[in-house]
Amino acid sequence: MEPVDRSTIWPYDERGEPGRFYYSRYDHPAGVAAETALGRREGGDALLYASGMGAETAVLLAFARPGTTVALAECCYYGTSKLLGLLEGWGISYVEYDQTGEPPDADIVWVEAPANPVLTMPDWEALRRHRGLVVCDATVATPVYLQALDEGADVVVHSATKFLTGSHDALLGATVTRDPERSARLREFRGSAGIVSAPDAAAALVRGLDTLDERMARHTETAAELARRLEEHPAVSLVRYPGFSGLISFDVEDPRAVETSTELILNATSLGGARSTMESRHRWEGDRIPAGLLRFSAGLEDVDALWADLEQALEA
Ligand code: PLP
Numbered sequence: 001m002e003p004v005d006r007s008t009i010w011p012y013d014e015r016g017e018p019g020r021f022y023y024s025r026y027d028h029p030a031g032v033a034a035e036t037a038l039g040r041r042e043g044g045d046a047l048l049y050a051s052g053m054g055a056e057t058a059v060l061l062a063f064a065r066p067g068t069t070v071a072l073a074e075c076c077y078y079g080t081s082k083l084l085g086l087l088e089g090w091g092i093s094y095v096e097y098d099q100t101g102e103p104p105d106a107d108i109v110w111v112e113a114p115a116n117p118v119l120t121m122p123d124w125e126a127l128r129r130h131r132g133l134v135v136c137d138a139t140v141a142t143p144v145y146l147q148a149l150d151e152g153a154d155v156v157v158h159s160a161t162k163f164l165t166g167s168h169d170a171l172l173g174a175t176v177t178r179d180p181e182r183s184a185r186l187r188e189f190r191g192s193a194g195i196v197s198a199p200d201a202a203a204a205l206v207r208g209l210d211t212l213d214e215r216m217a218r219h220t221e222t223a224a225e226l227a228r229r230l231e232e233h234p235a236v237s238l239v240r241y242p243g244f245s246g247l248i249s250f251d252v253e254d255p256r257a258v259e260t261s262t263e264l265i266l267n268a269t270s271l272g273g274a275r276s277t278m279e280s281r282h283r284w285e286g287d288r289i290p291a292g293l294l295r296f297s298a299g300l301e302d303v304d305a306l307w308a309d310l311e312q313a314l315e316a
Helices: 029-042 052-063 078-090 124-129 180-193 199-210 212-231 255-259 282-288 303-315
Strands: 045-049 069-073 093-097 108-112 133-137 155-159 173-177 238-240 247-251 277-280 293-297
Touching: 029 045, 029 173, 029 199, 045 052, 045 180, 045 199, 052 078, 052 133, 052 155, 052 173, 052 180, 069 078, 078 093, 078 282, 173 180, 199 212, 212 238, 212 247, 212 303, 255 277, 255 293, 255 303, 277 282
Parallel strands: 069 093, 069 108, 108 133, 133 155
Antiparallel strands: 045 173, 155 173, 238 247, 247 293, 277 293
């Protein structure tokens, strides 16, 4: 395997000209290797960032300006609405809408496939009819279950911190687009704002992509089985599962009691790792989501061991 080059500088050539790499804020070898691999998976031009939120920030810096309106999928990742709320001071406004139907008129439509944590999917036909720039956060679907650019997205966003790297040990974001002008604009803002990936996180993406298909198949198999068992559990009032990937959300009366009673499942935020995680989202999102909602990310552990842990926690 390629060793990870953590240099921030590469000397100019004998004529004093910069080579392919010269300063790591613009590009570095591990980043380019990972972008090539992700771009191949997505069928577009991939760029990496310091985090998923870094990727989202780059998209808004590149394509929004004072007066821009954004239609945002309701109950999608909380951080996205928070960022858009902060940018209201920059003259960017947003409204939330039900992404299973027609988006309202807007310059940018921002959907999430599926939405974290309510797990709805966007209406692609309605998006293809829309005049605005379509941005799709495909973090939970991954390219294994969704080719968002083929469906009609103009820009795909990933938190590669989740399934794409898959081990809860790399903070990383990505955008993918097929339009060279959009790609150049994103790259310019990334370099100028310095929202660049760390070489080690980029190398984690190269490794993660090597096993992505196998991991996603296992996440899906486990999550589908656990969703089925949760449906039948008397302490669970509602289960949301889109039928693919590793994320489930379900409602219970006392989510704090359940999340703090697990032993195998980590009571932690985030999703998409080899270790299962579960948390009440109310602590972060307040009344935006149901008070009893638990978000569970199925890891790669044995399904019966996970069920035994969930069952004993639900008794609690
Ligand atoms: N998009 C989704 C769907 C997420 O779940 C998250 C984080 O949880 C993000 C974006 C932000 O990514 P990051 O935490 O890598 O900045």
